Amino acid sequence: MIPIIKPVFGKEEEDTVLEIMKSGQITRGRWTLKFKESFSDYIGSTFCHPVCSGTAALYIALKAVGVSSPEDVVIVPAMSFMATIDAVLLAGGKPVVVDVGDDYCMDPEQLEEAVEKYRPKVVIPVHLFGQTADMDRIKEICRENDVIVLEDAAQAHGAEYKGKKAGNLGDLSAFSFYASKNVAMGEGGAILTSDPEIDEKISNWIEFGDHPALNLRITEFQAGIGYWQLQKLDDTNEKRRKIAKLYNREFRDLPALKLPEELDGRKHVFHIYALRHPKRDQILERLIEKGIGARVYYDYTLHQLRNAEHLDCGFSEKVVKEIFAIPVHAALKEDEIAYIVDTVKKVVKDLS
Numbered sequence: 033m034i035p036i037i038k039p040v041f042g043k044e045e046e047d048t049v050l051e052i053m054k055s056g057q058i059t060r061g062r063w064t065l066k067f068k069e070s071f072s073d074y075i076g077s078t079f080c081h082p083v084c085s086g087t088a089a090l091y092i093a094l095k096a097v098g099v100s101s102p103e104d105v106v107i108v109p110a111m112s113f114m115a116t117i118d119a120v121l122l123a124g125g126k127p128v129v130v131d132v133g134d135d136y137c138m139d140p141e142q143l144e145e146a147v148e149k150y151r152p153k154v155v156i157p158v159h160l161f162g163q164t165a166d167m168d169r170i171k172e173i174c175r176e177n178d179v180i181v182l183e184d185a186a187q188a189h190g191a192e193y194k195g196k197k198a199g200n201l202g203d204l205s206a207f208s209f210y211a212s213k214n215v216a217m218g219e220g221g222a223i224l225t226s227d228p229e230i231d232e233k234i235s236n237w238i239e240f241g242d243h244p245a246l247n248l249r250i251t252e253f254q255a256g257i258g259y260w261q262l263q264k265l266d267d268t269n270e271k272r273r274k275i276a277k278l279y280n281r282e283f284r285d286l287p288a289l290k291l292p293e294e295l296d297g298r299k300h301v302f303h304i305y306a307l308r309h310p311k312r313d314q315i316l317e318r319l320i321e322k323g324i325g326a327r328v329y330y331d332y333t334l335h336q337l338r339n340a341e342h343l344d345c346g347f348s349e350k351v352v353k354e355i356f357a358i359p360v361h362a363a364l365k366e367d368e369i370a371y372i373v374d375t376v377k378k379v380v381k382d383l384s
């Protein structure tokens with residue numbers, strides 16, 4: 033089976049893990065510091081707090097900006113991994129869900145409507161599948177209404193919007209370094225900001241200080257692996273982009289198949305190469321039968337999953353019935369890519 037996910041590790045990661053083990057300093061050491069500094073430098077934010085998962089990063093980010101009761105409304109898009117809405121519920125806030133546009137990211141028009149109706153404290157644009165949301169419009173709406181922008185950049189390491197990196201486009205951001213991510217540690221996350229006041233509040237929520245705090249630290253092993261993954265990120269993202277471009281060229285004329293698009297001013301890093309087709313389930317079954325690890329991201333919308341208040345999310349409700357992903361990771365070999373191309377073409381044509 034060609035897996036849907038495969039991290040690319042090399043000698044650097046291997047040597048570093050051994051070095052850490054031999055040193056005896058397996059947590060709170062120089063690799064954690066090194067990762068923290070290099071990640072904030074790469075993204076362009078002043079402060080970075082590594083934590084144990086993306087969910088923890090979102091949760092702490094929400095707590096740091098004061099989400100604590102159902103009066104604190106947080107707007108989220110209908111399409112994302114469940115952690116985006118679960119973090120809001122865990123923090124004690126009230127999630128309100130809006131639809132996504134053709135880019136699978138938050139629809140700014142619906143956001144505007146929701147901001148007027150619900151007066152939220154925070155908006156969480158998700159840079160889904162590796163492409164940033166329409167940040168100029170989202171930020172403008174939020175600025176005019178005094179709403180905090182928390183980017184969910186869990187899938188967008190290295191993605192750009194008008195030359196600026198995802199994670200440096202709002203007031204603060206949350207990343208995940210889960211095994212499948214473009215920077216993979218196994219488990220891990222980070223909260224980034226350039227606002228010293230927000231930074232201090234984040235520190236208070238993760239260090240034992242003003243609040244009862246959770247221990248959400250990562251180990252030196254995770255930080256060491258993450259550091260090397262970050263050094264390779266531009267290369268691995270380029271590989272993903274090349275594969276995605278080739279797929280788009282090859283699949284261009286397949287009937288009823290909707291391809292992912294890189295929009296003007298945005299750099300897509302193809303964390304996920306997402307296709308849409310009305311016969312999704314049959315396609316998926318046949319691809320898996322033929323040894324291609326295709327998968328559905330996501331078969332739920334967030335409002336339906338958590339029974340949350342929402343605007344009309346008809347587009348997302350349709351999309352989750354049609355969307356699926358094929359492997360696009362940087363570990364794919366030439367012959368595997370060729371096999372995927374041929375098989376997808378054949379399967380889609382057969383079902384047309």
Ligand SMILES: Cc1ncc(COP(=O)(O)O)c(C=O)c1O
Binds near residue numbers: 085112113210219
């Ligand atoms: C968009 C999005 N948000 C949040 C998360 C949560 O990250 P984690 O699995 O590291 O808790 C993920 C990843 O799985 C994600 O894809």
